[in-house]
Structure formats: structure tokens, C-alpha cells
Amino acid sequence: MIPLQAMAIALVAVFAPLVVFTRDIVRLTMAASLYAFSLVVLFLIFQAPDVALSELVVGAVAFPLVIVVAIVMQRGG
């Protein structure tokens, strides 16, 4: 196991509890996007460019938008 893979695995292992333990939901959007980017790095290091591209576009565009709109709707504007 080369150090690059170990580092990517450690990065993902650190970001996952970060997402779960974030209380404020506005910060949760940012944390979810960061977790998605760390997953993209892991997928690239595992030699899977198609999967990394998929996770990148979804984690950058679709997922944060849906969460942000849900938050705005909850607060009533």
C-alpha cells in the first residue's frame, strides 16, 4: 500500500465524522461538499476516473443545491 493511498484513505476517514457531527445545517452543506471532494480524490487514486467524474459533478452541483433549497424552505425565506 503506497503512502498516497493511505493518505487518501485517512482523509476520507477524517471527513466522514465531520459531516455527521456538524450541528448547524448551513455548515452541513459545506461539509457535505468537502466530503464529496475527498471521495473524488480517493476514487482517482483507486484508478476509477468515470466514478470520480460522477461523484464530482453530483457533489458540486446537485447535492448542495437540493440541501440549500431545503434549508431556505424550512426557514421561510
Place this chain on the structure above:
Amino acid sequence: MNRRLRIGLFGISSAGLTALMLWAVAGLPAFGDYHHRYGTLLKKVAVSERHATNVVTSIVFDYRGFDTMGEELILFTSVMGVALLLRDVREGADRPRDAVVSDALGLVGLAFSAGLLVLGLYVIAHGPITPGGGFQGGVILSAALLLVWLAGSLRSYMRLTPTPYVDLTEGTGVGGFVVTGLVALLIGTPFLHNLLPYGLAGKLSSGGSIPVVNWATGLAVTAAFLLLYNEFLEERSFVIAGKHK
């Protein structure tokens, strides 16, 4: 069941679950030591059989095309579910004006939107050749149109993506996949058999019916995500206007 009891129960049962999962993981081959026959065989024959250099795309749209059709139907159904839940009777009421006033944001959004449109079409078209395909390019295309909302106003975005046409595009995409399979069935070959000529490996038209199914998927995914954005943004504008309580 209050919260402390629930978390305590989870702690106990997760110990058992962890033990089971670790036992299962110990039975897997070591990392990097892959020796199954299906993947090895496909790596050897896919390029020479289908003339598509992206083996993953040829598996998604040809060798396991039936599973992809199932996934597209999941996408279709969940978007239909969102539309059913959030599409109240809203016709006739006007939308609030919420244009973005910053010039810099508008200019950057305009430049990026055009670039993203071309990038999305490029990624869909080069699916059978390089990493990409209908799923990734479809989400990029929907992001290109969403930038009109982000850097402009909701009204321009709604005018750009009228709901009847987006509905039609999504139905065409999912239906195109199914029709491609049915055409093969009518001729006498199995469902979703690859019928068209294969072409040269490395060219945009290689792979037989893979580009056809690829573009149908791209259309379906773009339209599905545009519908999702439509529903959520319409709800938001109504909440802001105070018509929702």
C-alpha cells in the same frame, strides 16, 4: 423511546454489527489481489468486440444495459415523486422578482454557462472513448442551465426551461432506451442486443448502439435534474413571497 435509550440500543447492536462486518471483511481477498473471471474476461475482449475504448461505458450501456435501464427508471420515478409532492396548484400566481444585481456575477455566470454547455455536450459525446458518458455529462448540462438562475433571475431560468418541454425530453430519453431494446427484440435478437455497425475504435461513432443509448441517457438525466431544480426553486420562490404557511 427517548433519545438516550435509542443511542444506547444502537451502541449495543452496533457492536454486534461491527463484529459481523469485520468477520465478513476478513473473508475477502487482500487489497489489490483481484482474481474474478468476469472482469478479467471483459477487460480482454471488450475493446475488440465492441470497438469502444472505454470499457466501463461499454459495460454500463451494453453488457449490463438492462441494469442501467432499471437505474434510469429509478431516476424517472423519484423525479415523478418529487413533482407529485411539490407541484401544488400554482398556475396564475406571479413569481416575485428576485434578480441578482451584481454585474460581476452576471458576467462570470454568462461566460461559465456557455463553457459548461459545451463541456457537457463534449463529455456525453465522448462517452464510449474517454471517461464520461450520459450520466456525468447530463448533470454537467443541467448545471449549465442552472447557472442562469444563479447569476441571473428565477424568471429567466423558468423561461429557459418550460416544464412541458423538459417533461417531454425526459420521457424521450428513458423511452429511447427502452425502444432501442425493443427494436432488437422485434428483429429476433435478445433485448438490447447491439445491432448497429461497430465502427473504428477511438472514433465518436464507435460501439454500435452504445452512442444511441448514451445520448438517450444524457437527455434523460439532464431533464430529470432540471425538473428537480424546477420543483425545488418554485417552492422556494413561493415561500419567500409568503404564500406558503
Place this chain on the structure above:
Amino acid sequence: MSYLPYLLAVWIFLVGLFGIVRSRNFIHLVVCLSVAQSATYVLLLSIGYVKGGTAPIFKDVKPGTKAVDPVVQALTLTDIVVAVAVSALLLAFALKAFDHEGSLDPKQVVEMKG
């Protein structure tokens, strides 16, 4: 050392599950559910890895060079895009519950009335 990616998948799954159990807000619950789903992606991709292999795309390399498994990548990539649409459906449910009850707390949206 050679089982580390599988342990990562187990860790992510348990963390996501813990988040679901402990959550006080429906939106937070949906995000934790997607974290638990990502554990399956990591597990699938680690099973398919070949030591010294490259990506299974033979545009510039000769077909026949050592490559990682393409089948698990095919399964994972459609799954990621579709999971977002399902999360959007779950959020729409949460918002409808908010309309009726007035709160996004799972404890208060419990019983069905009427």
C-alpha cells in the same frame, strides 16, 4: 495493512448509521444517509482494485495492459447519480412533513392524525 480500504468502508458505514440514529433534523438525516451509501461505493471499488493496474480505458494504452476491474466501476457510477435523485425525494417528504407539523424534528413528526 492490505485490508485498510475495507475497514474504511466499515467505518464510514457505522459513522453514517450513528448519524441517522442521533439526528435531530430531517435534513441532517438525509445527508447522513448519503454518507452511509458512500461506504458501499468505497467497498466496491476496493474489491476491484488490481495492484499496479491502471484505469480500464484503453484509448492511449494498448488493450491488454494491467487494468483494474471495470464491472464494479460500472455499478458504482450509475448508483451515484441516481442516489442524489432519491435523496431529493426524501427531502421533499421532509418538507411536506414540515408544512404539516411545523418542525423538522423526527421526534415531533411521529404520529399520523386524521
